[in-house]
Amino acid sequence: MPYDYDDQNIFAKILRGEIPNDMVMETEHTIAFNDIGPKAPIHVLVLPKGSYVNHDHFHAEATDAEILDFARVTARIIADKGLAPGSGGDGYRVIGNAGIDGLQEVPHYHLHILGGRNLGAMVPSA
Numbered sequence: 001m002p003y004d005y006d007d008q009n010i011f012a013k014i015l016r017g018e019i020p021n022d023m024v025m026e027t028e029h030t031i032a033f034n035d036i037g038p039k040a041p042i043h044v045l046v047l048p049k050g051s052y053v054n055h056d057h058f059h060a061e062a063t064d065a066e067i068l069d070f071a072r073v074t075a076r077i078i079a080d081k082g083l084a085p086g087s088g089g090d091g092y093r094v095i096g097n098a099g100i101d102g103l104q105e106v107p108h109y110h111l112h113i114l115g116g117r118n119l120g121a122m123v124p125s126a
Ligand code: 5GP
Pocket: 010, 019, 021, 022, 033, 034, 035, 036, 037, 038, 096, 097, 103, 104, 105, 106, 107
């Protein structure tokens, strides 16, 4: 099976309400909360509620409604935090880590929204 979801991962526990979170937004299919170890003044994690491992899994198997909701929530948080360049914000970065080379720590799909300072080079040189 190409996508083997571990339901004991920390975000699965947060989604089941077993571990608290600092909620930013919740909709039918999506939840967003502040990262426990922020790497920038704004560091929000956006997760689908469904059991998807990573970006490619989510976009291959999620419903259109889940994907649309996830995309809209991500955009709404960017707007709410005042980060959108088109609305006078100073910009942001959206990151989705996957697998070994992506150094994904938690195997439940999530995007990082980072902002509030200059974020430097996209990828450090090897
Ligand atoms: P990844 O490397 O999987 O893309 O990133 C996982 C992120 O989850 C890290 O930035 C880490 O700080 C965050 N994280 C890990 N455990 C928890 C937790 O229990 N609560 C919250 N809010 N964030 C967590």
